Amino acid sequence: MEVFIDTANTEQIKKYYELGIVDGVTTNPSLIAKEDKPFKKIIEEIVSIVDGPISVEATEEKAEGIIKQGEEYSKINKNIVIKVAINEEGLKAIKELSKKGIKTNCTLIFSANQALLAAKAGASYVSIFVGRLDDAGNNGMNVIRETMEIFKMYKIESKLISASIRNPIHVIESAKAGADVATIPFNVLDKMIKHPLTDKGIQKFLDDWKKVK
Numbered sequence: 001m002e003v004f005i006d007t008a009n010t011e012q013i014k015k016y017y018e019l020g021i022v023d024g025v026t027t028n029p030s031l032i033a034k035e036d037k038p039f040k041k042i043i044e045e046i047v048s049i050v051d052g053p054i055s056v057e058a059t060e061e062k063a064e065g066i067i068k069q070g071e072e073y074s075k076i077n078k079n080i081v082i083k084v085a086i087n088e089e090g091l092k093a094i095k096e097l098s099k100k101g102i103k104t105n106c107t108l109i110f111s112a113n114q115a116l117l118a119a120k121a122g123a124s125y126v127s128i129f130v131g132r133l134d135d136a137g138n139n140g141m142n143v144i145r146e147t148m149e150i151f152k153m154y155k156i157e158s159k160l161i162s163a164s165i166r167n168p169i170h171v172i173e174s175a176k177a178g179a180d181v182a183t184i185p186f187n188v189l190d191k192m193i194k195h196p197l198t199d200k201g202i203q204k205f206l207d208d209w210k211k212v213k
Helices: 010-018 028-035 041-048 061-074 088-099 112-121 129-134 138-151 167-177 187-192 197-212
Strands: 002-006 024-026 055-056 080-085 104-110 127-129 158-164 181-182
Touching: 002 010, 002 061, 002 187, 024 041, 024 181, 041 055, 041 061, 041 167, 055 104, 061 088, 061 187, 080 088, 080 181, 088 104, 088 112, 088 181, 112 127, 112 138, 129 138, 129 158, 129 197, 138 158, 138 167, 138 181, 158 167, 167 187
Parallel strands: 002 024, 002 181, 024 055, 055 080, 080 104, 104 127, 127 158, 158 181
Antiparallel strands: none
16 A cells, blocks of 8 residues: 655655655645645645655636646646546546546545546546544445445556545555555654554663663
8 A cells, every 4th residue: 555645744745755655745725725835836845855646736616727727737747646626527627637648636535436436537546535534423444445346346547545544543444445545644654653662662672782791
């Protein structure tokens, strides 16, 4: 399973990319707004750090505007993937961008039905928001499992991203369900690395080593 980091903060991206555990980056308008920098500068900084898929969200509502933004953003770097929300206008845009050879990530997906339609339209990635599903009293992982079952049965090439990850358990369950990618916030990656028994073990080794003559 590939690991993307879900942030627009270049210091966070650099930290985990240098560890060799990050394959790509996903951003969204909310994450971009937190950085208080010009949009294009943020994206240019990210692509200078990570050699992998970088998802950038289209913010237009109509297909024509989404397509125009997609064409513009894709010129920034070969690794740019255009995030497009799942609705009728979004599907139209995905179809046309796909024809132009521009990769897309269909986002805000909450059902296997939506994921299937996004794949049919030509989406390179489909992002299922497991955390938001769980927050609403649904089981996000069931949607991941259903979608993966359908994609495998029909050999669908779109990659499934497990998104809106809330905790390390979501990551493990995504991997067990066969998700192609998990896009993970910085704080969850931190939790995945750390374990109190590891810290205790390291300290014991260090203390014991000091006794060696």
